[in-house]
Amino acid sequence: MARVALVTGGTRGIGGAISKALKAAGYKVAASYAGNDAAAEKFKTETGIPVYKWDVTSFEACTEGVRKVEAELGPIEVLVNNAGITKDGAFHKMTLEQWSAVINTNLGSLFNMTRPVIEGMRARKFGRIINISSINGQKGQFGQVNYSAAKAGDIGFTKALALENAKGGITVNAICPGYINTEMVQAVPKDVVEKSILPHIPANRLGEPEEIARAVVFLADDDAGFITGSTLSVNGGQYQA
Ligand code: NDP
Numbered sequence: 551m552a553r554v555a556l557v558t559g560g561t562r563g564i565g566g567a568i569s570k571a572l573k574a575a576g577y578k579v580a581a582s583y584a585g586n587d588a589a590a591e592k593f594k595t596e597t598g599i600p601v602y603k604w605d606v607t608s609f610e611a612c613t614e615g616v617r618k619v620e621a622e623l624g625p626i627e628v629l630v631n632n633a634g635i636t637k638d639g640a641f642h643k644m645t646l647e648q649w650s651a652v653i654n655t656n657l658g659s660l661f662n663m664t665r666p667v668i669e670g671m672r673a674r675k676f677g678r679i680i681n682i683s684s685i686n687g688q689k690g691q692f693g694q695v696n697y698s699a700a701k702a703g704d705i706g707f708t709k710a711l712a713l714e715n716a717k718g719g720i721t722v723n724a725i726c727p728g729y730i731n732t733e734m735v736q737a738v739p740k741d742v743v744e745k746s747i748l749p750h751i752p753a754n755r756l757g758e759p760e761e762i763a764r765a766v767v768f769l770a771d772d773d774a775g776f777i778t779g780s781t782l783s784v785n786g787g788q789y790q791a
Contacts, residue, residue, distance in 0.1 A: 552578045559633030561593040563732035567759030580619045606633045606659035616666040628770045632682040641695040656700035677720035678770045685728045712779030721778035728785025731756040753786030
């Protein structure tokens, strides 16, 4: 029987590539999103992957969303916590709204999404939880105190949850992408990418979403059961943690 995988923010960008790669690897995939209905509908039509709309910053919405996916597809055995946002600004000018939105979306969502699935995974003695952190959670980034804090938090969450569940067939791992060619990075002015980002990437290019998806498929595999609590950097050599 195909395992069920849920990818948050799974309808575009890195998440879209993850959803497609998991489907190609034989999983029954559900992709969630926040509010971009047009992108979600297009994704659904192109891929045949069912899409679900809820806000990962709401525990109630996540609980209800998980129940709906499980009722329609079956128990969630692979959870990819991918949904994320940035709201950059120097800390001395950062608003509480910029701080809270980024912390709640990138870190709070890991509680909101994982808590409703973990008991089922523990009961079934199988689970794969894969958290999409960031290079900027490993090294810090100017203008991203909020994002760096949240993404570093994702790594701590990964390690502690891995310890608690290692005996029960559940693995918990983090992936730290470097700069990947998605709308999030396309929003950065071209000259900033060329002058300030590319020179710091030894591979001299941005990564592609499919290169993150490949790492997710690897960690989700039944045969990856001895890999837990790890942080996999996929960044073209930019930062060697
Ligand atoms: P995109 O902006 O392209 O896509 C983000 C996805 O997350 C969308 O599907 C969006 O839904 C969803 N989302 C955002 N907020 C919420 C919310 N509150 N509730 C539910 N879903 C939400 O992002 P990327 O593909 O670039 O990034 C994916 C992940 O990878 C993020 O965690 C990001 O921090 C991380 N990352 C990205 C890097 C990059 O270079 N792009 C580098 C390192 C890490 P909707 O479509 O409805 O808006």
